[in-house]
Amino acid sequence: MKSMTGYGYEEKQDGKVFLAVEIKGYNNRYLEIYVNLPSFLSSLEARVREYVSSRCRRGKIEIWVRVKELDADIRISVNQGAAKAYYEAINSMAASLGMGETAALGHILAMEGVLNTEKNRDAERYWEALEPLLAEAFAKFETERIREGVHTQEDILSHIGFLEKAAERVAAHGPDLERNIKENIKSRFEELLGDAVDEGRILAETAVLLMKYTISEEISRLSAHLGEFRAEAERNPAPGKKLDFLCQEINREINTIGSKSPVLDVSREVVAMKDALENIREQLRNVE
Structure with a gap:
């Protein structure tokens, strides 16, 4: 006999990434699973849900996965068209106001859409680190139950x-x-x-x-x-x-x-x- 209430938590730092998994269980007539993942890992929700549903039959279960990237690999690209349009617009406005100033680089970089950043995130690589951590947190959760x-x-x-x-x-x-x-x-x-x-x-x-x-x-x-x-x-x-x-x-x-x-x-x-x-x-x- 197992209780439907329980708690499990586990965390670790894997290279440049800090991961934490928290599991909470409450009594419920049926099995309801809520998975909370960072948006960039939403593709892993089905795997987390399947892992828990194969081990629990009843209860409301919440799984929280927190990710902190300590040294993220970021790719930066410049939107040349947007930068040029901002430059010309600023200079045109200055000329119409009779100001002898021209647009500085700092002004253009601060404008929306000039710099685009993209982090290199591989969901499979995250799952390799997340799966054993999920198993450890669930083991603690199961022990409590x-x-x-x-x-x-x-x-x-x-x-x-x-x-x-x-x-x-x-x-x-x-x-x-x-x-x-x-x-x-x-x-x-x-x-x-x-x-x-x-x-x-x-x-x-x-x-x-x-x-x-x-x-x-x-x-x-x-x-x-x-x-x-x-x-x-x-x-x-x-x-x-x-x-x-x-x-x-x-x-x-x-x-x-x-x-x-x-x-x-x-x-x-x-x-x-x-x-x-x-x-x-x-x-x-x-x-x-």
């Missing part, structure tokens, strides 16, 4: 253990339920018929009501769901969706038991079971 997932699993299974014990206590009240129904029927017959009470009729009416109010099937299904929940949590590294479904089934059986049983102790157990199940569902919101 596993560590938190272990604690979450322990807490969830402790609540499952409580539910299993509670189900056993509820099942033990089966005879109380039968006795309660039988006593209620007998008291009603005595009110109506006095001492002329037919024991066979009481047993027949009791049997009819037991078919309606018995909780043995619900207890059986509840126990099966709890067993499947425990097995799924222990064998599946990403059980979140299946456990969500099992919680719905467990909740349905608990509600049915509560609505059927007139035994006060069973009602108390049902309240405690609902509380434990709510704690489990809260924890599952952060399970992959």
Whole structure:
């Protein structure tokens, strides 16, 4: 079991380039990946996304890649046409104003579009440096998810253990339920018929009501769901969706038991079971 929340960070300087990778994970119903790369490395987004999606199944994951070029290889070109046009325009303006000045080189270089700069950036070369750094950051991210997932699993299974014990206590009240129904029927017959009470009729009416109010099937299904929940949590590294479904089934059986049983102790157990199940569902919101 893994948590959906985690954090990983790694950085290094590779020659003339400083690289840093930061990964953050949050709980989310589905898998959502956000990749933040410098614009000149946008062609690498698909590779980063594929790397993460092949290792995560649920959660909102943000990947930030920061690049600082310490000694960039820059190519500079001069736009001769723009420079000439600026030169002629400045001189023409000076002449029309009666000024004896001419355009200086510094004035022309400051104009937009005269000098064009282009950095020599090879995306493949960046990926060769970025891929191992991404792997190191993700390893830290994964370690955090596993560590938190272990604690979450322990807490969830402790609540499952409580539910299993509670189900056993509820099942033990089966005879109380039968006795309660039988006593209620007998008291009603005595009110109506006095001492002329037919024991066979009481047993027949009791049997009819037991078919309606018995909780043995619900207890059986509840126990099966709890067993499947425990097995799924222990064998599946990403059980979140299946456990969500099992919680719905467990909740349905608990509600049915509560609505059927007139035994006060069973009602108390049902309240405690609902509380434990709510704690489990809260924890599952952060399970992959």
